[in-house]
Amino acid sequence: MSQQRTGPTDGPDFPDLPEATVARLPEYLRALHHLAEDGHDTVSSEGLAAAAGVNSAKLRKDLSHLGRTGTRGVGYDVTLLIDQIEQVLGLTHRRAVALVGVGNLGHALAGYAGFGTRGFRIAALFDADHSRVGEHINGLVVRHIDDLPEVVDQESISIAVIATPAHAAQHVADRLVEAGVTSVLNFAPCVLNVPDGVDVRKVDLAIELQILSFHEHRKSALTALPAAVQKPGRVGMANRLGGEAVAT
Ligand SMILES: NC(=O)c1ccc[n+]([C@@H]2O[C@H](COP(=O)([O-])OP(=O)(O)OC[C@H]3O[C@@H](n4cnc5c(N)ncnc54)[C@H](O)[C@@H]3O)[C@@H](O)[C@H]2O)c1
Numbered sequence: 001m002s003q004q005r006t007g008p009t010d011g012p013d014f015p016d017l018p019e020a021t022v023a024r025l026p027e028y029l030r031a032l033h034h035l036a037e038d039g040h041d042t043v044s045s046e047g048l049a050a051a052a053g054v055n056s057a058k059l060r061k062d063l064s065h066l067g068r069t070g071t072r073g074v075g076y077d078v079t080l081l082i083d084q085i086e087q088v089l090g091l092t093h094r095r096a097v098a099l100v101g102v103g104n105l106g107h108a109l110a111g112y113a114g115f116g117t118r119g120f121r122i123a124a125l126f127d128a129d130h131s132r133v134g135e136h137i138n139g140l141v142v143r144h145i146d147d148l149p150e151v152v153d154q155e156s157i158s159i160a161v162i163a164t165p166a167h168a169a170q171h172v173a174d175r176l177v178e179a180g181v182t183s184v185l186n187f188a189p190c191v192l193n194v195p196d197g198v199d200v201r202k203v204d205l206a207i208e209l210q211i212l213s214f215h216e217h218r219k220s221a222l223t224a225l226p227a228a229v230q231k232p233g234r235v236g237m238a239n240r241l242g243g244e245a246v247a248t
Contacts (some may be wrong), residue, residue, distance in 0.1 A: 101164035
């Protein structure tokens with residue numbers, strides 16, 4: 001499988017990281033912050049790998065991309081590694097984020113205190129429903145979506161979260177891009193078309209549940225098989241599930 005690598009921001013001082021490594025760095029960062037809070041100055045690769053829930057060989061490889069290999073017998077300096085990962089992830093200053101769609105999910109996200117401690121500040125809330133505009137949530141006033149360009153500019157917002165119904169999400173994405181937003185986290189269950197240079201990440205809890213459902217289905221199918229034909233490990237369920245075998 002070919003690995004995607006970080007692209008346009010790569011430069012002489014910017015490490016060329018596989019996308020999978022980028023996806024694991026926040027896990028390491030979270031684990032490192034917990035270790036620091038618990039008073040650890042150093043951590044072994046095994047200790048950090050266990051805390052982050054990955055295998056230690058993968059972790060060493062990931063961190064070697066940052067040019068840091070730790071010290072044999074001592075491990076990684078927790079504070080230094082936090083600083084280095086935060087540098088690479090661009091978390092050295094808190095980024096302003098806009099949230100569009102202040103319904104059930106939007107309210108919960110707007111009220112979540114955890115973003116602040118992880119490098120983000122919800123700087124503006126938008127909705128198209130006039131009955132929601134003017135509402136105060138967590139110290140912010142919900143603005144009308146028409147105010148987007150002005151507020152994005154004022155607050156230097158480059159990242160936005162979409163929490164509108166799916167039918168409105170593409171239109172909202174278009175307006176965000178027009179206003180200058182270049183990264184979108186989409187909670188709406190739909191695919192967004194955006195121009196080159198705009199990054200979209202999608203969060204869909206239903207998809208995660210469907211994947212877990214597959215594993216539940218697989219476990220019950222395996223339990224039903226006679227012990228002699230049960231194989232642990234790989235999925236290999238092509239016949240029983242009536243589809244292609246999927247490697248885990
Ligand atoms: N990804 C997940 O795991 C997950 C979980 C729950 C909900 N969702 C999705 O999140 C979205 C929001 O869900 P919800 O339950 O909060 O819905 P909701 O109906 O309570 O809220 C949606 C809000 O979006 C606003 N809106 C609609 N069109 C808009 C537009 N053009 N511009 C600005 N605001 C607009 C509405 O006025 C409303 O306030 C849905 O797409 C839902 O499917 C995703």
